[in-house]
Amino acid sequence: MKTLSVSLGERSYPVYIGQGLLDDSALLTGHISGKQVFVISNDKVGPLYMDRVLALLKGYTCHSLQLPDGEKYKTLDSFETIISELLSHKTGRNATLVALGGGVIGDITGFAAACYQRGINFIQIPTTLLAQVDSSVGGKTAVNHRLGKNMIGAFHQPVAVIADTDVLDTLEDRQLRAGIAEVIKYGLIRDAAFFDWLVDNMSAILERQPEALTRAIKISCENKAAVVAEDERESGIRAILNLGHTFGHAIETAQEYSGWLHGEAVAMGMILAADLSVRLGWLDAGELARARALIDAAGLPVTLPQGISPGDLLEHMALDKKNRDGALTLILLEEIGHAVIRDGIEHELIVETLSAYS
Amino acid sequence: MKTLSVSLGERSYPVYIGQGLLDDSALLTGHISGKQVFVISNDKVGPLYMDRVLALLKGYTCHSLQLPDGEKYKTLDSFETIISELLSHKTGRNATLVALGGGVIGDITGFAAACYQRGINFIQIPTTLLAQVDSSVGGKTAVNHRLGKNMIGAFHQPVAVIADTDVLDTLEDRQLRAGIAEVIKYGLIRDAAFFDWLVDNMSAILERQPEALTRAIKISCENKAAVVAEDERESGIRAILNLGHTFGHAIETAQEYSGWLHGEAVAMGMILAADLSVRLGWLDAGELARARALIDAAGLPVTLPQGISPGDLLEHMALDKKNRDGALTLILLEEIGHAVIRDGIEHELIVETLSAYS
Secondary structure (H helix, E strand, C coil), rough: EEEEECCHHHHCEEEEEEEEEHHCCHHHHCCCCCCCEEEEEECCCCCHHHHHHHHHCCEEEEEEEECCCHHHHHHHHHHHHHHHHHHCCCCCCCHHHEEEEHHHHHHHHHHHHECCCCCCCCEEEEEHHHHHHHCCCCCCEEEEEECCEEEEEEEEEEEEEEHHHHHHHHCCHHHHHHHHHHHHHHHHHHHCCCHHHHHHHHHHHCCCCCHHHHHHHHHHHHHHHHHHHHCCCCHHHHHHCCCCCHHHHHHHHHHHCCCHHHHHHHHHHHHHHHHHHCCCCCCHHHHHHHHHHHHHHHCCCHHHHHHHHHHHHHHHHHHHHCCCCHHHHHEEECCCCCEEEEEECHHHHHHHHHHHCC | CEEEECCCCCHHEEEECCHHHHCCCHHHCCCCCCCEEEEECCCCHHHHHHHHHHHCCCCEEEEEECCCCCCCCCCCHHHHHHHHHHHHHCCCCEEEEEEECCCCHHHHHHHHHHHCCCCCCCEEEECHHHHHHHCCCEEEEEEEECCCEEEEEECCCCEEEEEEHHHHCCCCHHHHHHHHHHHHHHHHCHHHHHHHHHHHHHHHHEEEEEEEEHHHHHHHHHHHHHHHHHHHCCCHHHHHHCCHHHHHHHHHHHHCCCCCHHHHHHHHHHHHHHHHHCCCCCHHHHHHHHHHHHHCCCCCCCCCCCCCCHHHHHHHHHHHHCCHCCCCEEEEECCCEEEEECCCCCCHHHHHHHHHCC
């Protein structure tokens, strides 16, 4: 087992990565202070792992809840369902919530933990690659609104993240690839050596070779933890973690969260960001080609979904929360391994980029 | 104008108290960083003061929203209405929300500010005595749930509080008295000299003599600011601000937020807390009589509303968020001017107290 730390003063917490962690009772209970535990999962992950997690919690008063699976249920309605369940079980202020699932469950459970009685503890047990390498670490919690993704949320750090790599065995290939998109992101934004390693090891990762997968998760989490420790509330550098996300969110919103997976949209978004960087003269065309080749090798989308116009996407981008007072702010690349935050990008250039991949 | 400071490091902010502050454009705009301002009020206060506030905001892109008046609209639905309005006006992350109203508008606007895009700035312009002396200061934001008051919320400090005492001229007598309940609270929990002053000056306050009213507001805010600065997130001493509130919330919940005003319920709750303190042998019966006499002199309730049984109230109290893992924690009095936090109170004694005032 590898243990990383997200260093945030009194809000610091460990990220455990390894095999068989879901059999380790002390690992989980060591981070529970009260007597009440509420485990939240979905109807896909719950049937696979809920009983195992509850079995670790002997001696605690446990309740559980399974939401429907999918990004389209990451809503204020689901949030309210959680709150109502917590209240009807008289859950107290020193109870602990456990998020057992992918990014959607982690985000919505974290937001419920942030708001229930003005904030209670929660633990992340991410069960997708995407959640293990990205969304479970860093304390961003949220639900979506019809008019935009993650528009309602809070910064609320978990007290621990337990990433058992064994659970990835039951992950569908498509979900695995979606997670790889965020892995590639770390290479693109701040770790050129990792990018090179990914180029050499992508087939091993896709074949789920344990060593390759564990290394990919560990280095991803190290990158994430370092950025979060530097800028917890995204007043600056943390924004580079959003590479591809403004484009990606626009795609997801246009599809009403019923089309591509988040990671797929982000993969496409990273290509668009790289393409735009080339058009602005900041990135070498050869680097764009390398980024696109790696994303392609991971089996991720390299052209936009049909039926969505560049104009629609631009409209959704303008509403993305990273765009203050109407000016578009984007994360772009100066080279592989070096992302930059830029605002005031001309809309015409963005439309050119979007059109080139439609 | 008096200016107090709530000292919370980088989250410190001023509380302005005085006459004519709603005519002072610089006072308001000095705390607005972006270009977008969204003013939220209700259909009672909005018609009186919205235009005046908007007139202070020349040069900003302003929108406003008026919710229905009343505690029963302090819901997740109203919260969602605000978020939807913010999104449909493409409100950005560096916009400022302004809460123009009483405690309900302040709490719900603050919670929207806490969650919109994971947190934006907001300014409190409290228009009731209760909001001026209590709820606008300290960063507690929330909405109610059918199963309990303030169950969904966040700690999110405003960037400024502007308390114009002139607006109290339009306040109904009943609302004024409800605010006085929280004023009396500060005397009871930590300021015996202020309690004595209130005994001598209650009729001046009820007659709205400006000097008496301003002094009552200022000393109340000083007490509140001192407690909040010591314990922002209520991990300890801040809980004394909840004197009478566990009882009071139970009354409000039993009445489904359609009966007594919050301050009325708190007034009754303070008498119940004092009575219980006497039964436990911690408070002199003469002190209870003095507390009750002052609350009575303020025209506030001194017996429980009809039709609600002690058993019902106890059930609601057990669900109050201050009661961890089922054990009842209450704020009680050792003397006037000295509140204490106590847990493990026997339910039988509480029922005795409740029965004595039914």
